[in-house]
Amino acid sequence: SQQGEEDPQALSIQEGENATMNCSYKTSINNLQWYRQNSGRGLVHLILIRSNEREKHSGRLRVTLDTSKKSSSLLITASRAADTASYFCAMRGSYGKLTFGQGTILTVHP
Amino acid sequence: DVKVTQSSRYLVKRTGEKVFLECVQDMDHENMFWYRQDPGLGLRLIYFSYDVKMKEKGDIPEGYSVSREKKERFSLILESASTNQTSMYLCASSSRLAGPPDTQYFGPGTRLTVL
Numbered sequence: 001s002q003q004g005e006e007d008p009q010a011l012s013i014q015e016g017e018n019a020t021m022n023c024s025y026k027t028s029i030n031n032l033q034w035y036r037q038n039s040g041r042g043l044v045h046l047i048l049i050r051s052n053e054r055e056k057h058s059g060r061l062r063v064t065l066d067t068s069k070k071s072s073s074l075l076i077t078a079s080r081a082a083d084t085a086s087y088f089c090a091m092r093g094s095y096g097k098l099t100f101g102q103g104t105i106l107t108v109h110p
Numbered sequence: 111d112v113k114v115t116q117s118s119r120y121l122v123k124r125t126g127e128k129v130f131l132e133c134v135q136d137m138d139h140e141n142m143f144w145y146r147q148d149p150g151l152g153l154r155l156i157y158f159s160y161d162v163k164m165k166e167k168g169d170i171p172e173g174y175s176v177s178r179e180k181k182e183r184f185s186l187i188l189e190s191a192s193t194n195q196t197s198m199y200l201c202a203s204s205s206r207l208a209g210p211p212d213t214q215y216f217g218p219g220t221r222l223t224v225l
Binding site for chain 2: 030031033035040041042043044045048088090092096097098099100101102103
């Protein structure tokens with residue numbers, strides 16, 4: 001399976017700063033998604049980028065995709081304490097299966 | 111809004127017990143999934159189902175089975191629980207036919223401890 005690798009594993013920043021998380025994968029993809037998980041809870045879908053797209057925005061989120069490098073990044077601008085969570089990238093396989101990365105733990109200090 | 115519910119938030123069982131984890135979704139989704147989540151290992155797919163009575167093995171099916179008798183309900187069964195099955199179990203659903211493609215909607219998770 002093509003589990004993604006995320007980097008960094010943990011990120012600690014101050015409120016108002018930007019947070020960047022990276023995801024690399026091994027085989028070709030149809031789309032790549034990012035999810036957020038608050039402590040001890042289920043995951044929530046944030047944004048999806050298709051393989052023919054290079055950049056996508058949603059509010060304070062910006063996702064880029066470089067299929068030649070098999071990598072994606074998630075940028076959260078002007079972070080808030082409420083953004084503290086784990087963030088996962090996920091690659092789509094057959095039957096809508098997703099393979100998740102190991103996640104980046106983001107801590108935003110007020 | 112899509113709602114995925116799981117039967118328990120916390121569960122404590124003994125080694126050798128048969129354990130049932132239930133998941134129900136209310137959006138008529140075709141696909142349903144069971145994951146386990148462990149520190150440092152991320153989410154790993156145990157089983158999934160793309161239709162009633164259909165099931166497919168994921169990456170780590172050993173020690174588990176599933177049942178999908180109705181479209182809205184997907185059950186994960188631990189036939190004989192072992193301590194290495196102590197984990198957070200997450201259920202998810204998605205639709206091939208409606209809504210954002212491939213987006214999975216997750217339940218709140220069941221934290222299972224096997225003693």
